Amino acid sequence: MKIATWNVNSLKVRLPQVLEWLTLNQPDVLCLQETKLQDEHFPVSEIAAAGYQTIYSGQKTYNGVALLSRQPVSEVFTGMPGFEDPQKRLLGGVHDDVCVVCIYVPNGEHVTSEKYQYKLRWLAALREWLREMLSRHRKLVVLGDFNIAPEDCDVHDSKLWEGKVLFSELERAAFREVLDLGFIDSFRLFDQPEKSFTWWDYRMMAFRRNMGLRIDHILLSRELAGMCTACVIDKATRRLERPSDHAPVIVELGGSVQEKERSAGSEASIRVSANEP
């Protein structure tokens, strides 16, 4: 099972890239953020033509999240119960037996901004809600644009970013508190290239100079982490003409013991048949 997240920075602009990306990567689930579309304008039929069902929660101009999937999603939810928020930043549901939560954490603007306080409130509400979700779903994935670089190695220049929004202590502490509920940062389950990032500013030739941050994440419950066989950042998509400023992140699941044995068995049988005269 392949699950991915991508902040597209306007689905209207990026729709051709999204359709191309689906064809190329064949994910089971793709979560989108910053669709910036009201629900009545969501391109349901174009995405259906590519073989994907959709759930979405959008608004005019800002925010907006969506979940594209091969199989239908059940138990669909939008927003967090008990946290009234006109900004459309969260949705999810159960795909196969995996509960998927797609999030677009507030940016925060600046550490002295009222929007920063909103970001911290939003993250506290997320933590408490996820605590409850974990008690109900052993297979839970929380993915999206967290707008937080968790560690020094997730920032191209940690001295420069010290204390700044996206890397401030309070944001990083909030991220750790979510992990402490029992989530694993899938990207760090594997050896990764040095200076791996998911976002690069459009300005300053930041992408060419790899001046980025790793702020898009895929967090897995322990049970899913045990099945995870890969997590990669799709940097190639950031190189396209007229790109989003974020690159997609992809996890591969299904590495349970049974799955591994099954795939090892089929490889062996292929090898045997290939050796036959």
Next chain:
DNA sequence: ATGGCCTTTATCAAAGGA
């Protein structure tokens, strides 16, 4: 050097993103 770019909006300048 405190900007640079991109997207949106009852555009043509300003806000927001990160």
